[in-house]
Amino acid sequence: MTGDGTRAVRAGLPEPVAHEPSLPGPVFAAHYHLPGDVGGPYAYGRDANPTWTRLEEAIGTLESPDVPAYTVTFASGMAAISAVLFSHLRPGDAVVLPSDGYNLLAALRERLKGYGIEVRTAPTAGDAALDVLDGARLLWLETPSNPGLDVCDVRRLAGAAHERGALVAVDNTLATPLGQRPLDLGADFSVASGTKALTGHGDVLLGYVSTRDAGRADAVRLWRKTVGAIPGPMESWLAHRSLATLALRVRQQSVGALALAEALCGREEVSGVRHPGLPSDPSHATAVAQMRPGRFGNVVSFTLPDRAHAERFLAALTLVDDATSFGSVRSTAERRARWGGDAVPEGFIRFSVGVEDPEDLVADVRRALDTALRGA
Numbered sequence: 476m477t478g479d480g481t482r483a484v485r486a487g488l489p490e491p492v493a494h495e496p497s498l499p500g501p502v503f504a505a506h507y508h509l510p511g512d513v514g515g516p517y518a519y520g521r522d523a524n525p526t527w528t529r530l531e532e533a534i535g536t537l538e539s540p541d542v543p544a545y546t547v548t549f550a551s552g553m554a555a556i557s558a559v560l561f562s563h564l565r566p567g568d569a570v571v572l573p574s575d576g577y578n579l580l581a582a583l584r585e586r587l588k589g590y591g592i593e594v595r596t597a598p599t600a601g602d603a604a605l606d607v608l609d610g611a612r613l614l615w616l617e618t619p620s621n622p623g624l625d626v627c628d629v630r631r632l633a634g635a636a637h638e639r640g641a642l643v644a645v646d647n648t649l650a651t652p653l654g655q656r657p658l659d660l661g662a663d664f665s666v667a668s669g670t671k672a673l674t675g676h677g678d679v680l681l682g683y684v685s686t687r688d689a690g691r692a693d694a695v696r697l698w699r700k701t702v703g704a705i706p707g708p709m710e711s712w713l714a715h716r717s718l719a720t721l722a723l724r725v726r727q728q729s730v731g732a733l734a735l736a737e738a739l740c741g742r743e744e745v746s747g748v749r750h751p752g753l754p755s756d757p758s759h760a761t762a763v764a765q766m767r768p769g770r771f772g773n774v775v776s777f778t779l780p781d782r783a784h785a786e787r788f789l790a791a792l793t794l795v796d797d798a799t800s801f802g803s804v805r806s807t808a809e810r811r812a813r814w815g816g817d818a819v820p821e822g823f824i825r826f827s828v829g830v831e832d833p834e835d836l837v838a839d840v841r842r843a844l845d846t847a848l849r850g851a
Contacts, residue, residue, distance in 0.1 A: 566592060677800065795840075
């Protein structure tokens with residue numbers, strides 16, 4: 476079987492043509508030359524674009540290499556999330572969402588309620604979702620969760636949901652398809668923000684939905700066409716270009732994240748260190764059972780004593796940008812509570828490990844921690 480790295484390099488590329496680039500440039504057409512009766516795959520730029528098509532084929536190959544899958548790309552991760560929910564839920568339906576997921580889910584919950592959809596919530600860890608699943612139309616999982624890094628058993632929850640007639644969607648943003656394949660674990664949808672680790676350079680807003688069911692893909696695609704949440708051709712081209720290094724980035728970032736987590740565990744002023752790759756992490760056993768070996772994500776979370784301590788730490792870092800989002804080739808960190816909406820302490824740090832040499836990154840973090848401690 477072709478390896479992940481080889482697959483990522485070749486995914487979605489057209490057959491080579493002499494004197495043309497291996498990945499043709501983005502197509503910016505708003506409409507296409509179309510005399511006579513309408514026909515062919517491309518007619519109007521909101522419906523389809525050949526640059527999207529290549530990217531969608533590539534992502535589908537990574538999310539589901541052994542079984543055909545359909546992928547629909549979007550202007551952002553939130554556009555992709557909204558497309559699944561609003562194309563498959565109707566007034567009177569019930570949906571189960573994570574209570575500890577991405578903080579914009581809170582705003583989405585209110586919108587769903589406004590459309591007459593019952594919203595139930597459950598934490599990611601454990602089997603709490605089973606207690607509120609009866610009668611639900613859709614179960615939404617986010618694993619590992621952002622920013623708490625809890626992991627749930629997708630196989631177990633998907634099986635229970637299907638027994639009750641519910642669909643299952645998994646936010647796969649943090650893991651990427653090289654770290655976890657939700658469709659293989661029983662999910663009906665794998666959804667992600669391509670803004671983060673998938674593209675990995677901090678210069679693209681993108682989202683996508685993958686499914687093995689053509690009808691469900693058509694419903695999601697129609698929602699995209701109706702609301703116009705389409706990705707830009709340049710963003711799509713940049714995303715496809717970035718896939719070639721995905722395996723390299725995932726490998727390096729996973730090594731660095733584990734090294735950082737291990738180093739943090741030895742600090743007295745640091746508490747609540749979380750990373751699924753740590754053997755001592757509460758989610759480690761579940762992560763090992765369903766994530767790819769050694770690919771537990773690039774995010775580490777931990778808590779410093781208070782807001783001032785956390786801000787001194789961030790200011791003292793030299794190899795790390797104080798910035799939100801995660802998954803970039805450059806390491807970033809932030810005091811997550813500054814945004815509000817996440818149930819985290821004031822000193823909670825979400826740290827996204829880049830592709831810097833792990834020993835350099837760990838040394839910088841240790842120095843910054845020492846500096847912050849001296850200023851206490």
